[in-house]
Amino acid sequence: MLLIVNAGSSSLKLAVYDGPDPVAREAEEEIGSDGHAAALDGALRRTGIPASALQGAAHRVxxxxxxLTAACRITSEVHAEINAAVPLAPLHNPAALVGIQAVVRLLPNLPQYAAFDTAFHATNPEVATAYALPLAERVNDAARLVIAPVLDEAARRVLEHRAPMACR
Incomplete structure (x- = not known):
């Protein structure tokens, strides 16, 4: 069985799959960032599925x-890359990291995997992902993604500095 975890900043959703269909679903709302481990433990208990039946956990990141452009097993290096991407998804990645740590605390030997929303965009051509800015002005070679308003703000600041009238 596979545990699927979607940890939000104040919520936790999980499902357990045994084949193509879920055998259990649980959700906790308004838990706060410190409550993910307790929420995960409670949700797993309510499913009635023993931890020993789980073969792995997958997290939405x-x-x-x-x-990190495709789903992968979470290692210390992958964890560090997810953490390094926090500025690109400041409302989402910290919660995913808390969810990953909650599984580590409760099920330390369970293999964990990450599936990235940005993987959808990984094969887009550069013309679809690059900002229309001079190369020297690009923010750490950051790609334009639908889910990256932080980068949109960074691009606006660059344009405001270079061409203030264009931003009014």
Whole structure:
């Protein structure tokens, strides 16, 4: 069975799959960032599925940064890359990291995997992902993604500095 975790800043959703259909679903709302481990433990208990039946956990992670472009097993290096991408998804990645840590605390030997929302965009051509800015002005070679308003704000600041009238 596979545990699927979607940790939000104040919520936790999980499902357990045994084949193509879920055998259990649980959700906790308004838990705060410190409550993910307790919420996960409570949700798993309510499913009635023993931890020993779980073969792995998969987490939804919004942003994988420039190097994590496909689902992968979570290692210390992958964890560091997700953490490095926090500025690109400041409302989402910290919660995903808390969810990952909650599983580590409760099920330390369970293999964990990350699936990235940004993987959808990973194969887009550069013309679809690059800002229309001079190369020297690009923010850390950041790609334009539908879910990256932080980058939109950074691009606006660059344009405001270079061409203030264009931003009014």
């Amino acid at each position: 919004v942003h994988g940064g420039p190097r």
